Amino acid sequence: MNFELNEEQQQIKYSVREFAESEIRPHVMDWDESQHFPDELRPKLAELGLMGVLFPEEYGGAGMGYVEYATIIEELGRVDGSVALSVAAHNSLCSNHIYSFGTEEQKQRYLVPLAQGESFGAWGLTEPQAGSDASGTRTTAVRSNGGWKVNGAKNFITHAIACNTLVAMAVTDKTQGSRGISAFIFDKSMEGFRSDKKENKLGMRASETASVVFEDCYVADENRLGPEGEGFLQAMQVLDGGRISIAALSVGIAQGAYEAALKYSKERQQFGKPIAEFQAIQFKLADMGTQIEAARLLTLQAAAMKDAGKKTTRQSAMAKLFASETAVRVSEESVQIHGGYGYTKDYPAEKYWRDSKLCTIGEGTSEVQRLVIAKQLLKA
Numbered sequence: 001m002n003f004e005l006n007e008e009q010q011q012i013k014y015s016v017r018e019f020a021e022s023e024i025r026p027h028v029m030d031w032d033e034s035q036h037f038p039d040e041l042r043p044k045l046a047e048l049g050l051m052g053v054l055f056p057e058e059y060g061g062a063g064m065g066y067v068e069y070a071t072i073i074e075e076l077g078r079v080d081g082s083v084a085l086s087v088a089a090h091n092s093l094c095s096n097h098i099y100s101f102g103t104e105e106q107k108q109r110y111l112v113p114l115a116q117g118e119s120f121g122a123w124g125l126t127e128p129q130a131g132s133d134a135s136g137t138r139t140t141a142v143r144s145n146g147g148w149k150v151n152g153a154k155n156f157i158t159h160a161i162a163c164n165t166l167v168a169m170a171v172t173d174k175t176q177g178s179r180g181i182s183a184f185i186f187d188k189s190m191e192g193f194r195s196d197k198k199e200n201k202l203g204m205r206a207s208e209t210a211s212v213v214f215e216d217c218y219v220a221d222e223n224r225l226g227p228e229g230e231g232f233l234q235a236m237q238v239l240d241g242g243r244i245s246i247a248a249l250s251v252g253i254a255q256g257a258y259e260a261a262l263k264y265s266k267e268r269q270q271f272g273k274p275i276a277e278f279q280a281i282q283f284k285l286a287d288m289g290t291q292i293e294a295a296r297l298l299t300l301q302a303a304a305m306k307d308a309g310k311k312t313t314r315q316s317a318m319a320k321l322f323a324s325e326t327a328v329r330v331s332e333e334s335v336q337i338h339g340g341y342g343y344t345k346d347y348p349a350e351k352y353w354r355d356s357k358l359c360t361i362g363e364g365t366s367e368v369q370r371l372v373i374a375k376q377l378l379k380a
């Protein structure tokens, strides 16, 4: 068993860290305050292969695996959760759905520009009345003129406004429950498909989250992803991969918050010495460091299993659950170690804390992860 990244993986980690420090760190608070979605990063992300991390070169991707992917998302999350979330949603949700279930033609038409960063991807499962219970999807697709007429809405969609391509789930047969849901690829230029309200969020404020609306939107049958009725099952498989990226994002946020706390604890003096010399602060740092290591190991285990072609439903959910709750705990302790200054925007601790909370909600809440894990454990 080898717990070290190999030389190539370390090189990837180093170059993403350098990129995040130089191109993202200086702007983090401005983007957060103004909720600016930094689409201007896209060419640079593409140059580094970060718009198509998981896809083979023949589809315009970087041909990397999940261990590299988790490492990349962690490094971005260490500096800015929003950019990491954006890269994760683009890669493991929209693009990966097309890569995993699309035809060769769909891959050439949609995946190649996504992987090369020429287009931005979004993925629509959640609806106002169907969140944790995604099988309760109400958006409908009804056969019409050799294609489908789609009506309904999706909310909380990452890149709903900036995207060119959206993969979304819609009910094609009401009588079949979750087996009556199919997946479709939408193009922003399609008539009857538009984005709507942008959310004003607690954290992840530089990641764009908005609704999409379908009003008699005609989509050709050639844009259906896989067989009719398999959209929900496909979405669950896509989430097995996606949850590894949210776990990695959580590890990155926790790492960033911990580093900020460590630095501050050595600088801040009270009672005539640095607060790092108080055992109460040392114990906090020890717990933070230990929990981060554990979260990283769970994440890399799920990633390595995915690279080995194994089913990771349980490991992905465990990594996502543990890492996201670690991110919230560690970033809260980081605020505590910063004292009153941690409560201000002059220090990065409060932003890590705000950003971390998304990780226990997006791609399935902590409660849903526990349901998934328990189901897998009881099945064994």
Ligand SMILES: Cc1cc2nc3c(=O)[nH]c(=O)nc-3n(C[C@H](O)[C@H](O)[C@H](O)COP(=O)(O)OP(=O)(O)OC[C@H]3O[C@@H](n4cnc5c(N)ncnc54)[C@H](O)[C@@H]3O)c2cc1C
Pocket: 089, 122, 123, 124, 125, 126, 130, 131, 132, 133, 155, 156, 157, 158, 159, 204, 209, 358, 361, 362, 363, 364, 365, 366, 367, 368
């Ligand atoms: C910033 C952001 C970005 C997002 N991006 C996307 C995206 O790109 N695409 C997309 O499709 N979705 C996206 N989402 C949606 C996200 O996946 C959902 O918010 C999440 O799945 C929870 O659904 P909900 O908000 O409707 O909460 P609800 O399902 O209403 O849950 C409310 C509470 O009830 C609990 N609960 C629900 N059912 C159960 C149960 N059976 N047992 C125990 N507890 C339960 C939940 O855990 C939660 O605590 C995003 C959300 C956010 C905030």
